[in-house]
Ligand code: AMP
């Protein structure tokens with residue numbers, strides 16, 4: 001079997017790691033991959049933005065399955081191009097990927113099928129947006145509707161800032177086309193949670209819930225990043241809570257997408273805010289949907305799976321997830337059975353200055369060797385001659401595994417301490433949000 005993974009981050013290294021350990025024993029190609037994927041797969045330097053070039057590579061190399069890591073190629077329709085040419089793809093088509101590509105579409109979808117979310121309104125006109133902000137004192141979250149590399153949601157401290165943010169997007173060109181339509185949402189508070197599931201039409205299989213640390217600095221200070229660390233599972237979400245939450249989200253959304261003629265296939269990841277820790281559904285509200293694995297959530301959720309994720313991705317791509325679950329005696333909500341009781345935590349080592357400007361090209365030394373309970377996933381790394389150097393803001397994510405949350409966190413931190421890269425930093429409090 002031959003697998004092509006599209007993307008170059010920590011998530012894609014994790015997907016390559018999963019493939020390298022799979023019982024299906026695939027040959028793995030990564031386009032373009034990174035310094036870590038080069039060790040366990042073959043990096044290929046095709047232009048992944050040029051779908052014809054991808055198709056050509058797939059044909060020439062008899063690729064059996066393409067796994068698309070990031071959202072942008074999915075939203076641009078890569079899966080449609082590949083599937084219409086007879087190639088198996090893990091990842092949704094363009095229309096279904098719009099659940100991440102257009103926040104306006106996602107919010108309307110939730111409204112239409114009764115999924116709990118923030119109060120919101122959509123605007124293309126600044127005067128109307130201003131009026132809404134001034135009439136709703138908690139309308140403090142301003143979002144670009146389109147893709148903005150994870151930077152398009154701005155939490156404002158007051159209505160003046162909300163108005164100026166709306167103005168920067170609608171009239172100032174901030175985020176370009178993505179910010180021509182904006183959403184203004186009520187500010188929700190609570191515990192953020194990532195709940196990912198493999199999805200094939202109306203069938204789904206939950207992965208263990210995880211939690212990401214988005215802000216750049218300890219104690220959740222500083223700007224939002226792609227994620228500075230994560231852990232899974234969560235001590236504030238029992239399997240019963242998780243099942244209840246999942247039932248309010250997945251069946252109605254998947255049914256609706258199927259009715260719209262765009263059934264979902266791939267990984268669906270609603271980002272949740274748990275607004276009330278004392279109720280069974282934790283006062284869940286969906287903040288957004290992503291059409292791919294979370295990064296760095298993939299680095300904690302996939303390594304604790306006892307089942308083979310590649311087998312599941314193949315079953316999804318073939319439209320056979322329900323059959324696979326029956327054969328493996330797995331209930332869609334029974335994520336505990338998937339993990340065998342393991343815990344994971346990952347700590348991201350990032351360039352000083354990330355998520356704003358930062359230096360690249362620093363030499364990377366002393367990355368921890370892989371053991372049964374420590375794995376180093378590369379993100380922004382590249383090989384220059386024989387040297388491993390930094391090539392991005394998030395450089396590596398070091399995952400620790402253990403039988404308890406604390407054991408996993410301790411393993412990750414003791415390994416992170418070994419890494420030597422000039423001009424980098426990492427958060428010292430990953431995992432502290434286990435419960436509050
Ligand atoms: P999004 O791009 O919609 O995922 O938003 C990025 C981040 O902004 C989320 O992970 C939350 O931390 C935060 N966020 C988004 N929407 C809201 C909201 N309505 N209330 C509070 N925080 C939010």
Ligand code: GLY
Pocket residue numbers: 150212226227290293294295296297
């Ligand atoms: N870690 C957040 C995301 O992948 O969207």
